[in-house]
Amino acid sequence: MLVIGDVMLDRYWYGDTGRISPEAPVPVVRIGDEERRLGGGANVALNLARIGARTRLIGVVGNDEPGQAAEGLLQEAGVVSDLLISNSHPTIAKLRVMxxxxQLIRLDFEKSFAMDGAFERAELLARVRAALADTDIIVCSDYGKGTLADVAAIIAMARAAGVAVLIDPKGRDWARYAGASLITPNVAEFGAYAEGFATADDWQDDTTLARGAEHALSQLDLTALLITRSEKGMSLFERGGAQHLPARAREVFDVTGAGDTVIAMMAAGLAAGLTRAQAAELANLAAGIVVAKLGTATVSRDELLAALHAAPEGGRGVTDEAALADWMTxxxxxxxxxxxxxxxFDLLHPGHVAYLEAARALGDHLIVAVNDDASVARLKGPARPINPLAHRMQVLRGLGAVDWVVAFGEDTPERLICRLLPDVLVKGGDYDAAQVAGADCVIAAGGGVRILEFVDGHSTSAIAARIRERAGD
Incomplete structure (x- = not known):
């Protein structure tokens, strides 16, 4: 991941207040603790690093103590910091007294990094060009401080290299973002850009927002537009369609930096192979976590996994082995x-549904491990599976009894079961418990094995045979 943008240092001073100053009608705060956090584009990079993405940050800091502090925090997080050092501009810093x-007051220390000098602007673009070959996705975090003065040139370079560009925009002039893959404004920022198209109140209406989004997609040659809408959640607009995601936050404590989390998770999801709709679901969930925290914050991989599982709709029930092992812990x-x-689970039928519901009743969560296509063919013959792995897993994730769906490639799931060590291992049919793959590991770890009877009259092989017979007719 390559993040380019305005780098900031957020400082927090914490203290107690119990009296009013005799000098003016303001509270007196006795400062006890101080905390420093990354802000702006640096917070986007931190969000990515916290979930395990390999991240490089290109930006500008001053030749000063806040700049050194920001670089130190980046190094601690594992972010590769590729920062230009300015001798004429201080590092952008914000001090909040809590x-x-x-928050009692915020003090901003800044001077625009417009980089009027040709050398500075050329140097930033040169660093972007050098990083392109090792980059899957670019995130441009624009806070209007001047680092992205040449964002149009960055977009052009990225498009020529076939690298997607995601932008968190600022201001009303979005023409410079033309050609980006995706833009992630909040509804107020989108309203400022589309001023004259509708009044401020109209943007809360889905139909009006859709018309404005369609106009932006066309005028700016965008692939997609993700608009965050506070308590209304998010709306993802693509050519020919839209998806509205309800807000996930149960309690909103502080929205500082939430936009950074949204674009970071959107970028990470796309880089990992998710569709834009799936990545938007991930970003929406992450935003719900981060707004419940105080100040500029990030979301961890463990928090995401827990939230995915706890989501009322069942979350993203299709997962991988590593993520599932973390969740099991x-x-x-x-x-x-x-x-x-x-x-x-090639052709899901009522017998499967009844079996899975009975299995789920034995505990708090149900994991379903599914043979991949190659192992099904080895077990059932070259004519199987009828449905590919991705389709079988998606159907299973839609069942209310199923929490997680994970694939395995061996003929038996013994290795996977011995890694996860569930409390109850369930198998259907006439098996003896000792014959069930993985039973030894589960029992040795203190778990149990249950054999459930299949519902009579249902068989995937019989259904497949009937399909072939009717196809022959």
Whole structure:
């Protein structure tokens, strides 16, 4: 991930206040603690690094103590900092004085990094060009401080290299963002850009917002537009369609930096192979986590996994083995009872549904491990599976009884089961418990094995045979 943008240092002074100053009607705060956090484009980079993305940051800081502090925080987080050092501009810094979880005042220290000198602007573009070959996605974090004065040139370079560019915009002049892959404004920023198209109140209407979005997509040659809408959640607009995502936050404590989290998770999702709609769901969930925190904040991988599982709609039930192993650690720590079963689930029928519901009733969560296409073919013959792995997993994730769906490539799930070690391992049919793959590991770890009867009259092989017979007719 390559992040380019305005780098800031956020400082927090914490203290108690119990009296009013005799000099003026203002509270007196006795400062006890100080905290420093990354802000602006640096916070975007930090969000990415916290979930494990390899991240490089290009920006500008001053030759001063705040600049050194920002670089130190970046190094601690594992971000590759590729920062230009300015001798004529101070590092952009914000100081917030906090008391009893309330912000009393914010002091800004800044001077625009417009980089009027040709050398500075050329140097920044040269660093972007050098980083392109090792970049999957670019995020431009524009806070209007001047670092992205040549954003149009960055977009052009990225398009020529086939690299997607995501932009968190600022101001009303969006012509310079033309050709970007995706822009992530909040509804107020979008209203400022589209002023004259509708009044401020009209932007809360889905129909009006859709018309404005369609206009922006066309005028700016964008692939997609993600508009954050506060308590209304987010709206993702693409050519020919829109998706509205409800807000995930249960409690909004502080929206500082939420936009940084949104664009970071959107970029990470796309780089990892998610669709734009799936990445938007991830970003929406992450935003709900971060606004419940005080000040400029990030979201961790563990927090995302926990929130994905806790989502009312079942979250993203299709996962991978590594992520599921991490989630299992948390579930065990919380004392939750995890049930696991496995199968091909090629043609889902009522017998499968009844079996999975019975398995889910044995604990708090149900994991379904699914044979991949190659292992199904080895077990069932070259004519199987009828449905590819991705389709089988998506159907399973839609069942109310199923929490997580994970694939495995071996003929048996023994290795996977022995890694996850569920509390209850379930198998259907006439098996003896000792014959079930992975049973030894589960029992040795203190778990149990249950054999459930299949519902009579339902068989995937029989359904497949009937389909072939009717196709022959």
């Amino acid at each position: 008391s009893r979880n309330q 948390g579930a065990k720590a919380r004392g939750e009872r995890v049930v696991m079963t496995n199968g091909c």
